[in-house]
Amino acid sequence: MEANPSIMLARTSNLRMNLLSRLHLAMGSSLLWTLCGIASLSPPAQSQDPNSFVHQSWSTENGLPQNSVHQIFQSTDGYIWIATEGGIARFNGVDFKTFTHETTPEITGDDICCFTQSRNGPLWIATSDGLLRYSAGTFRRYSIADGLTTNRVTNLAVADNGALLLLTTEGIVSLSGSRFSTISLPFSSIPSAIATAPDGSVLIASNSGIFQYLHGRILPLPLSPASTPKDIQGIGFLPDHSLWLRTGTSLRVLQNGHSRTLTTGHDLPASRIQSVLAGSQGELWIGTDRGLFALDKIGSHPQAVAALGSNSILSLTQDKEGNLWVGTETSGLQILRPENFRTIPGLSDHLITAITQASDGAMWVGTDGDGLDRWQAGNIRHMSTHSGLLSETILALAPGADGSMWIGTPDGLNHIEGSKVRTYTSADGLPDDLIRSLLSDEDGSLWIGTRHGLAHLQNDQFVTLTHSDGLRSELVGALLRPHISNSHDLWIGTLDGLARLRDGYIKTFTKRDGLSGDTITALIEDPKGTLWIGTKGAGLSALTTRGFISLHRNDLPQTIDSILHDDRGNLWLGSSRGIIRVSAVALIKCGSLSTCDPHPVSYGRADGMPTEEAVGVGHPAAWRTTEGLLWFATRKGVAVTDPAHLTENLVPPPVVIERFTVDGVDMPLTSTEQPITPRHTSFAFEYAGLSYVAPAKVRYRYLLEGFDQNWTEAGSRPVAYYTNLPPRNYRFRVQAANNDGIWNETGAQIAFHVQPPFYRRLWFLPFVVGLAAVFALLLYRLRVRSLQAQFQAVLAERNRVAREIHDTLAQSFVGVSVQLELTSQLLALSQTDAATRQIGQTRAYVREGLAEARRSIWNLRAITAQNSLPTRLTHLADQWSQKKLSTRLNITGTYRPLAQPFEDEVFRIAQESLANAARHANATQVSADLLYGATRLVLTVTDNGSGFQLTEGLSANGHFGIQGMRERAVQIRGQLTIESSPGNGTTVTLEAPITEGKEAAINA
Incomplete structure (x- = not known):
């Protein structure tokens, strides 16, 4: 392969560009000789002894994918790219990173031809099976399906208008944007070599002459037939804009109106010329199948470079620091560095x-x-x-x-x-x-x-x-x-x-x-x-x-x-x-x-x-x-x-961040700030200073903005570690110095943001405060409800006690009071025997009242047949019958035991109804009916007393019997109905729902 297009682009001559653009009009050879004579306006640079170089080599043992190096190219970011028959290698001076079909699916053929790149564009790679575009760490493949005439690309060049020219086995193809188009040469010429000229145009060598691709047009260069060899395989320029043309067996240099031809077997002890490079100091490097030769002046004799021996040289390039890179056919990658000792x-x-x-x-x-x-x-x-x-x-x-x-x-x-x-x-x-x-x-x-x-x-x-x-x-x-x-x-x-x-x-x-x-x-x-x-x-x-x-x-x-x-x-x-x-x-x-x-x-x-x-x-x-x-x-x-x-290296080394890992996981190397989720502890940055004069002497310093106060001098260590970074914005910056201490103070950088855990985010504190407030309100409401429940329970208990006292103790005390009044009257009448009997009856009332009191207060009763609701109602009816109140009890339906509290409430309502009939209505007869229905219990108490107006207050004259009855009905979810009118007696009806089994629905 031939000279690096990026190096040839470095020296642009407006004068030459104008002259070349008019050559197709003049059609005379004198203008080209004038063009080549421009070199005499500036003195030639002093060349270096071709054997005063330090030599180093790399092969597959050092990480190269294959030892046949077809081209070496330095991209704009400073990396050295190597094209081999076994894939692509990218070199940072210390380590190789390889790209092959096994590691990169876009590479369908590992036989790599060549590279090219515009000043700020992607890297283009020609292969035996299509074209590759490399940008931002990713590859894209172009093939016949995308418009290529053939997948076999043999050379590349970038034109002044940004178009990519591809030399293929079937002619020249241009790629603008994403569109391929075929470029036809005049006279049906067959192209054999292309190269980018210093003015940005592309020279095209063919079997019928040399053409120039300028501003999208094809212009013929009027060279004399004697100066244009046949079967040109390479074309390029020296720093003084002299033109050289290479065939398989000869090298012709056109300089200052003169030409010189070097041939194999005569001027060069080799049988084939395989590559040519114009050096930065005006020398020509010639790679042959029998070693590398240097030509420092047009009239001098080529000198063999002893360091490379008789290796077959396939490719040559010179990097920005002046190092000479040599690709061999069987011995891998070589470098010749200018030596100071x-x-x-x-x-x-x-x-x-x-x-x-x-x-x-x-x-x-x-x-x-x-x-x-x-x-x-x-x-x-x-x-x-x-x-x-x-x-x-x-x-x-x-x-x-x-x-x-x-x-x-x-x-x-x-x-x-x-x-x-x-x-x-x-x-x-x-x-x-x-x-x-x-x-x-x-x-x-x-x-x-x-x-x-x-x-x-x-x-x-x-x-x-x-x-x-x-x-x-x-x-x-x-x-x-x-x-x-x-x-x-x-x-x-x-x-x-x-x-x-x-x-x-x-x-x-x-x-x-x-x-x-x-x-x-x-x-x-x-x-x-x-x-x-x-x-x-x-x-x-x-x-x-x-x-x-x-x-x-x-x-x-x-x-x-x-x-x-x-x-x-x-x-x-x-x-x-x-x-x-x-x-x-x-x-x-x-x-x-x-x-x-x-x-x-x-x-x-x-x-x-x-x-x-x-x-x-x-x-x-x-x-x-x-x-x-x-x-x-x-x-x-x-x-x-x-x-x-001294050969001083004044080129600041390009700096790249090659890897950014978080807890061992690779992160994308983007120019935008990337978020890092919480709970990560280990951060590592791997970087490289791309200086090839003395890679082991490259020094680094780095700074993590947002964490470090000063730069950390890392020496030659190409990695930085951080642990347990607090949540905030960070920017990692790294700078490098070459072997002569020249720093690249721009360096490389990558920004990221460590996100805080949810409990350290801005919304979390208000959320916690709000949650605490809701919890406090809930606790307050629960407390209020608890207090209200306690109050209601106390109130219910007080009402229950009041009802119990009214229905037990009060009734007993009334009976005792009546008996004592009778005893007093009998004693006043000196009826001692009758008074004694009355006192005995009074004692029975007192004992009965005490028993009722104990039962009401302690609620100590055994649920037995003797304490069932029908039994208790029968006993109650017998008691009132003995008190001259004829009481008839009628129980119907299917009896079944119910919850004790339920039966107690029904019994108390019946007890209060009989007491009211005897004491307030002056009734002589009472009929009590108890009906056990399927879902309801009905109690009806009817008397023949004096009756009363329902509009009268329930607590008139200080009596609370009816009100207590209603409260008891509410406790068992029942409905209490009272029908009465003056002179027509009173009917009290209780309807309460009952459940299956022994339990009734009771309000707490």
């Missing part, structure tokens, strides 16, 4: 201890156990004990005069001058044979750091400074003679502080004076005179005009093995974590404040270093050459960089 081949795989540059420009490199190497202009001279060195382990180096070199070893000191090697040991006056550091002074003398003090070699004489001379520790490490602040001072790094030798006196500075640590490992003076001090385990310190500054920072290494500076004001710190570049001014400004970011940049294997362990056990462990290059000692050779020509 290089190594020296002859010095690789050695544990480097010390580096320095001699006065003649040669670089001297000491190793741990592999001797000493002198490197100059690519030539290496190796020295060892066979050359006269005291040891194969080199611990210190210092340049001498006239290209000579001082070498410190565990067994003494060497001086190499030309081919002569001179040795010095403790026998010659050294305080110790183990030499840890060396420093050549301006007067030609040599300072030597040992385990037993600091020695000064001058005029072949050794003078040693020890603890007695003011050194706190005799274990001496790094040495420095400042050239800007004060050239008369000598700074001495020791195991117990930083010592300064001035005018013969030594003063030692420690943590009490502001140093971050007492074990000094590295010293350097920057162009502003600031002294930078590296320590072991305590970070970096600086000595300025204000005194010592301790820099305890988590974004800097704590153990610093070497320090260098460049001409741009940066410090370079070597450590076991790699090499860190940071601005000296920013460090002084920020100090140890964690809220201030000096934007340090780290370098490691991804930048071309042989290893991240830039650890040198000797001195100096790093060196700045006279050319400005920086050399660092590592455990696998030297790492060399040029600070003046």
